[in-house]
Amino acid sequence: MSDERPRVVIVGGGFGGLYAARALARAKVHVTLLDRKNHHTFQPLLYQVATAGLNPADIAAPIRRILRHQDNVTVLLAEASAIDVAGRRVILRDGDPVPYDQLILATGATHSYFGHPEWAAVAPGLKTIEDALEVRKRIFFAFEAAERAEDRAVHREWLTFVVIGGGATGVELAGTLAEIARKTLARDFRRIDPREARIILIEAAESLLGAYVPELREKAREQLVRLGVEVRLGTMVTGVDEHGVLLGPQPGERLAARTVLWAAGVAASPLVRSLGVPLDRAGRVQVEPDLTIPGHPEIHVVGDTATLLQNGAPIPGVARAAIDGGRYAAADLLRALRGEPRPPFQFHNPGMLATIGRGAAIADFGRLKLSGFVAWAAWLLIHILFLIGFRNRFAVVLEWAVAYLTYDRGARLITGTLPEATTAPEVAAPARRGAPQDGARPATVSPNAPRDGD
Amino acid sequence: MSDERPRVVIVGGGFGGLYAARALARAKVHVTLLDRKNHHTFQPLLYQVATAGLNPADIAAPIRRILRHQDNVTVLLAEASAIDVAGRRVILRDGDPVPYDQLILATGATHSYFGHPEWAAVAPGLKTIEDALEVRKRIFFAFEAAERAEDRAVHREWLTFVVIGGGATGVELAGTLAEIARKTLARDFRRIDPREARIILIEAAESLLGAYVPELREKAREQLVRLGVEVRLGTMVTGVDEHGVLLGPQPGERLAARTVLWAAGVAASPLVRSLGVPLDRAGRVQVEPDLTIPGHPEIHVVGDTATLLQNGAPIPGVARAAIDGGRYAAADLLRALRGEPRPPFQFHNPGMLATIGRGAAIADFGRLKLSGFVAWAAWLLIHILFLIGFRNRFAVVLEWAVAYLTYDRGARLITGTLPEATTAPEVAAPARRGAPQDGARPATVSPNAPRDGD
Numbered sequence: 001m002s003d004e005r006p007r008v009v010i011v012g013g014g015f016g017g018l019y020a021a022r023a024l025a026r027a028k029v030h031v032t033l034l035d036r037k038n039h040h041t042f043q044p045l046l047y048q049v050a051t052a053g054l055n056p057a058d059i060a061a062p063i064r065r066i067l068r069h070q071d072n073v074t075v076l077l078a079e080a081s082a083i084d085v086a087g088r089r090v091i092l093r094d095g096d097p098v099p100y101d102q103l104i105l106a107t108g109a110t111h112s113y114f115g116h117p118e119w120a121a122v123a124p125g126l127k128t129i130e131d132a133l134e135v136r137k138r139i140f141f142a143f144e145a146a147e148r149a150e151d152r153a154v155h156r157e158w159l160t161f162v163v164i165g166g167g168a169t170g171v172e173l174a175g176t177l178a179e180i181a182r183k184t185l186a187r188d189f190r191r192i193d194p195r196e197a198r199i200i201l202i203e204a205a206e207s208l209l210g211a212y213v214p215e216l217r218e219k220a221r222e223q224l225v226r227l228g229v230e231v232r233l234g235t236m237v238t239g240v241d242e243h244g245v246l247l248g249p250q251p252g253e254r255l256a257a258r259t260v261l262w263a264a265g266v267a268a269s270p271l272v273r274s275l276g277v278p279l280d281r282a283g284r285v286q287v288e289p290d291l292t293i294p295g296h297p298e299i300h301v302v303g304d305t306a307t308l309l310q311n312g313a314p315i316p317g318v319a320r321a322a323i324d325g326g327r328y329a330a331a332d333l334l335r336a337l338r339g340e341p342r343p344p345f346q347f348h349n350p351g352m353l354a355t356i357g358r359g360a361a362i363a364d365f366g367r368l369k370l371s372g373f374v375a376w377a378a379w380l381l382i383h384i385l386f387l388i389g390f391r392n393r394f395a396v397v398l399e400w401a402v403a404y405l406t407y408d409r410g411a412r413l414i415t416g417t418l419p420e421a422t423t424a425p426e427v428a429a430p431a432r433r434g435a436p437q438d439g440a441r442p443a444t445v446s447p448n449a450p451r452d453g454d
Numbered sequence: 455m456s457d458e459r460p461r462v463v464i465v466g467g468g469f470g471g472l473y474a475a476r477a478l479a480r481a482k483v484h485v486t487l488l489d490r491k492n493h494h495t496f497q498p499l500l501y502q503v504a505t506a507g508l509n510p511a512d513i514a515a516p517i518r519r520i521l522r523h524q525d526n527v528t529v530l531l532a533e534a535s536a537i538d539v540a541g542r543r544v545i546l547r548d549g550d551p552v553p554y555d556q557l558i559l560a561t562g563a564t565h566s567y568f569g570h571p572e573w574a575a576v577a578p579g580l581k582t583i584e585d586a587l588e589v590r591k592r593i594f595f596a597f598e599a600a601e602r603a604e605d606r607a608v609h610r611e612w613l614t615f616v617v618i619g620g621g622a623t624g625v626e627l628a629g630t631l632a633e634i635a636r637k638t639l640a641r642d643f644r645r646i647d648p649r650e651a652r653i654i655l656i657e658a659a660e661s662l663l664g665a666y667v668p669e670l671r672e673k674a675r676e677q678l679v680r681l682g683v684e685v686r687l688g689t690m691v692t693g694v695d696e697h698g699v700l701l702g703p704q705p706g707e708r709l710a711a712r713t714v715l716w717a718a719g720v721a722a723s724p725l726v727r728s729l730g731v732p733l734d735r736a737g738r739v740q741v742e743p744d745l746t747i748p749g750h751p752e753i754h755v756v757g758d759t760a761t762l763l764q765n766g767a768p769i770p771g772v773a774r775a776a777i778d779g780g781r782y783a784a785a786d787l788l789r790a791l792r793g794e795p796r797p798p799f800q801f802h803n804p805g806m807l808a809t810i811g812r813g814a815a816i817a818d819f820g821r822l823k824l825s826g827f828v829a830w831a832a833w834l835l836i837h838i839l840f841l842i843g844f845r846n847r848f849a850v851v852l853e854w855a856v857a858y859l860t861y862d863r864g865a866r867l868i869t870g871t872l873p874e875a876t877t878a879p880e881v882a883a884p885a886r887r888g889a890p891q892d893g894a895r896p897a898t899v900s901p902n903a904p905r906d907g908d
Contacts, residue, residue, distance in 0.1 A: 038598060038868040055509035062594075062866045064642045074644045077598040077868070129869050140516075144492060144531040188518045190528045412516045414492040414531070415583050 005030050006337055009090055009100035011080045011271065013040050013063040015319045016106030016303035016326035023330035025070050029337075032098060034090065036079035038062050041129055044319055045383060047169060049132035051139065051176040052412040056129045080107075082274040085296060102298050102333040105272060105285075106326060109304035109317065112265035112282065119240040123260040126169055135261060137414050139177065142259045143185055144414070146192045153256070159197040160257035162245050164237050165264030166203030167210070168354045171220060173261055174201040175357030178227040184412075200230045200255060202237060202245070204264075209354055209362070211316060216362040219371040223360040237264075266317070268305045275299070280307050289344035291329055297336060300329035308345070315347045324348075353379045459484050460791055463544055463554035465534045465725070467494050467517040469776035470560030470757030470783075477784035479524050483791075486552060488544065490533035491582070492516050498773055498837060500580050501623060504589035505630040506866040514583055534561075536728040539750060556752050556787040559726060559739075560780060563758035563771065566719035566736065573694040577716040580623055589715060591868050593631065596713045597639055598868070600646045607710070613651040614711035616699050618691050619718030620657030621664070622808045625674060627715055628655040629811030632681040638866075654684045654709060656691060656699070658718075663808055663816070665770060670816040673825035677814040691718075720771070722759045729753070734761050743798035745783055751790060754783035762799070769801045778802075807833045 006029045010017045013035035021033050042059040049056055064075040079093040083105070089097040111125035124134045139161070146158035159181075163174045181197035188194070201208075201224065207217040208224070208231065221231050232247075239246030244256040268283040277293045278286045284307040285293060291300045291308070303322030308315050315321050328345045335342050351365035353375065361376035363369070370378065460483045464471045467489035475487050496513040503510055518529040533547040537559070543551040565579035578588045593615070600612035613635075617628045635651035642648070655662075655678065661671040662678070662685065675685050686701075693700030698710040722737040731747045732740045738761040739747060745754045745762070757776030762769050769775050782799045789796050805819035807829065815830035817823070824832060 038594065038866070052511075055511050056867055056869065057506075057509050060867050062642075065866065068642045071644075076602055077595075078602065129867065133869070140492065141531070148530055148532065188516075188522045190525075412492070412519065413510055413514050413583065415510065415587070 006101040007032065007099060008102045008104070008333065009034065009098055010104045010106060011035075011090060012106035012108055012269075012303075012305075013037070013075075014043070014106060014108045014303065015322035016108075016305075016329075017104065018063065018066065018326070019323045020104050020106065020302065020326035020330045021067055021070065021073050023327045024072065024334075027072070027330075027334055029072060029102075029334075031070075031073040032100075033063065033067070033073055033075050034078045034080055034092075034098065035063055035075075036077070037128070038064070038077050039129070040066060043127070046126050046129075046132050047172040047176060049129065050126055050135035050173065051180060052136055053176070056133065060129055080271055083271070083299075085275060085299070088298070100298075102337070103300070104326070104329045104333070105275075105299065105301045105305055106303050106322065107269035107271050107305050108322075109266040109268055109282075110270075111262060112267035113262070114265055116240070119262070122242055123164060123240050123262040125262040126173070133415065135173075136412075138259050138261075139180070140412050140414050143189065143192070143194055143197075145258070147189050155192065157243065157256045157258045159192065159194070160244075160255065160259070161197065161199045162255055162257045162260045163199070163201045164240075164245070164260065164262050166201055166205070166208035166231075166233070167263060170201055170203070170261075170263035171208055171224065171354060171356055173263060174199050174229045174231075175224055175227050175355075175360060178224075178229050179357050182228055198230060198257075199228065200232060200257070202232045202235050202247070204234070204236050206234050208233070211352060212354070212362060212364055213369065216364060216369060216371060220354065220356055220362050223356045223362075223372070227357045227360065266304065272301065272305055282307075290332055290342050291325055291345050292332075297342075298333070300333065302326050302329050310347055316349065316352075318352070320350065321347055353382065355379045460555040461486065461553060462556045462558070462787065463488065463552055464558045464560060465489075465544060466560035466562055466723075466757075466759075467491070467529075468497070468560060468562045468757060469773045470562075470759075470780035471558065472517065472520065472780070473777045474558050474560065474756065474780035474784045475521055475524065475527050477781045478526065478788075481526070481784075481788055483526060483556075483788075485524075485527040486554075487517065487521070487527055487529050488532045488534055488546075488552065489517055489529075490531070492518070492531050493583070494520060495583055497581070500583075500586050501626040501630060503583065503586035504580055504627065505593065505634060506590055507630070510583045510587065534725055537725065537753075539729060539753070542752070554752075556791070557754070558780070558783045558787070559729075559753065559755045559759055560757050560776065561723035561725050561759050562776075563720040563722055563736075564724075565716060566721035567716070568719055570694070573716070576696055577618060577694050577714040579716040580627070581720075587869065589627075590866075592713050592715075593634070594866050594868050597643065597646070597648055597651075599712070601643050609646065611697065611710045611712045613646065613648070614698075614709065614713070615651065615653045616709055616711045616714045617653070617655045618694075618699070618714065618716050620655055620659070620662035620685075620687070621717060624655055624657070624715075624717035625662055625678065625808060625810055627717060628653050628683045628685075629678055629681050629809070629814060632678075632683050633811050636682055652684060652711075653682065654686060654711070656686045656689050656701070658688070658690050660688050662687070665806060666808070666816060666818055667823065670818060670823060670825060674808065674810055674816050677810045677816075677826070681811045681814065720758065726755065726759055736761075744786055744796050745779060745799050746786075751796075752787070754787065756780050756783050764801055770803065770806075772806070774804065775801055807836065809833045 008029045008031045010020050010033045013033055018040050021031055024031050039060040040063050045059045048054040067073045080090045081093045082091040084091055089099045091097055110127055113119045124131055142158045146155050149155040149158060161177050163170050177199045181194045185194040208220050209217050224231055236248040237245055238248035238252055240260055244254055245260055247253045272285050275293055280286055285301040287301050287306045287308050291302055293299050302325030304317045324347055332342055353363045355361040359373045359376050361379045362371045363375040363378050462483045462485045464474050464487045467487055472494050475485055478485050493514040494517050499513045502508040521527045521529060534544045535547045536545040538545055543553045545551055564581055567573045578585055580589060596612045600609050603609040603612060615631050617624050631653045635648045639648040662674050663671050678685055690702040691699055692702030692706055694714055698708055699714055701707045726739050729747055734740055739755045741755050741760045741762050745756055747753050756779030758771045778801055786796055807817045809815040813827045813830050815833045816825045817829040817832050
């Protein structure tokens, strides 16, 4: 190898960046992949971490481990703060420049609170492992706080969960929350009945999962209602605070709820603003048909960071589109380096799936449209296959098998700082009380216990 | 059931508190178990979480889930701040009182920095899941920072790990760190060779693992050295800061290291100070032979929170002693309620095991003393059996089997806030560079990839 090889810099280790790097495995280039996290996150299953069905490490793997055998790749844990387009350099947050000959931007999307950044603290979204752990903490802490609350109104606020946004993430979260309340936690408390929890899914449009055909959207709504979710369509959110959600338009209805989860808006990562090219309303780069930016054929933008119309419709912001975009960008820049003709990117959507809950999903494979258990089985199979490359595939299957048989969710840990301030005033003493809710059932825990010499 | 049943309050859901609650399963009492965490933590395996071998949920389970079938137990997520001995009430942090007829204190131990609380921020210890995730972040971030550092001295500081304290935790951490550097990460980096990492274990006494017989202590030292750990015995630490450790006594030698882990001192939880009874130097309650405090036969103190001489030696601070103490306290308070005679607590130590690394351990079962692979196999077997009651037992076995065969550690996630300030000045640009360290090896990653429709 020689120092004269072209330098390819990839920003972002999500689906787009990772598959671009893989597609360069045999190319005579130096690849540097930058990410501000050390791990790739399998975002389609983040909601399972948020709802304690899976561990963080089940759906996330160190990027350098995934690429360990690819000698032409250097992985760096670093955050890019700007692109110096004229100087062909990525500027890191700490000021260091990373020069490139070819650049692939795959920085993904973040939450958008529609001009209300103050909602972020009250209604966390779900894009990173940290987000998922925050949501997990809030969900399970809410039941704990309800168990301690004596005031009936406060109690009800803790047992009311509002999910804002009826896309895939919102539907998954609401459906799984219903399962947690109705099944997983049903017998774990003494003073509250988790089955009384209200789960409310709010969507501004007149249907859920707008990317699907009307028939499947309606199936999804029916399945959610069957799981116990209250679905509010055509409903705007005009305010969010620690005690609930204000619905609009005027005059507003108020939903009293201590747990509000955000699954409504996404925006492209702000890094691309430094490119100086047109962005759409969500901050995405309006790329050329070859995924490059105008006037700079050495810069590709892929995945959720870009937007492109194809056959009159935007390419959807799904994992498959990011993967195909990343691979195309890798192949395209190699063609550019060799001076070959560069055909435009063509995205072939193999189908869409959205899961709703245990045994409930919808799927659209073109002529084949499924819902219910069959769609869910397809969803499960595809996601297990998709985890190839992650060492935890078998552990994940095992976790799911156990969870399916028992309704249990093993990762129900509340870690980090607890939201103490919000509980203190209403907490009451666990004083002498009457019999538990089902005092007639005999205790079944064996007094036997394992041993240890440590 | 009637409201006249005695109220038993247990503070702490560790081994002592949990087994006390279980031992009361069939008793006609109301049990309230308070813990400031929602989960029981299997502390003997915390170091595996800190070193990415296991997931948090593999070794921690919600307390209310463990006790879900025990109808006479109410579990509350709450922090006790004081004991009102005269009024027979536990005072919670938010001011609420929890009245009791019988009290079991099982609040465990925390770190002690020997009068240097400022060391805590630089040298985290290992008592909680949060601690373990902090240690994990620091270990794996250090290798990332070394990969980015150009300055040779800074590079070396990031690749130097100091573990302070040669007890069981320190030995486990040092041995596993050596395995991570020499095996797990050996091929994952391009600019550094993780095998060059120094792991230094510092112990003030003249031998490691003081609770064992001299022959086994020496075996442990030999095994650690074979794994690549530098063992410094008879060495005092007189200073700790972000850039290393000062050794004493005067004149001090300085070890330049960016990662310092604390496994030296423990102190009983400060809650027991409010009891107004004599404490030992480590803040533990000097209990009566029946584990109660002087003058208050209704208050038992068990596990690491108490200290008691038996046959001239203190009962060791191990899981088994906490379990036996918790069970004894439960049985003893029932005898007190029935007015029966109360025999003193007798701890029968079945043996001791300390693990050092892969295939390396020592074990003392009285006449039978083991070291090396056999001791390690015994340690592994006992800990797997011990995980009974945790649903993740099989997942844990699977994780370990995979880790053993591949040297891989799947939970190598760096989550939370990165220590950016310490890296910025020394980070260099990943500019055009020569061939990777082993450029002759062909890339083996298949360009094939799984599919998804999500």
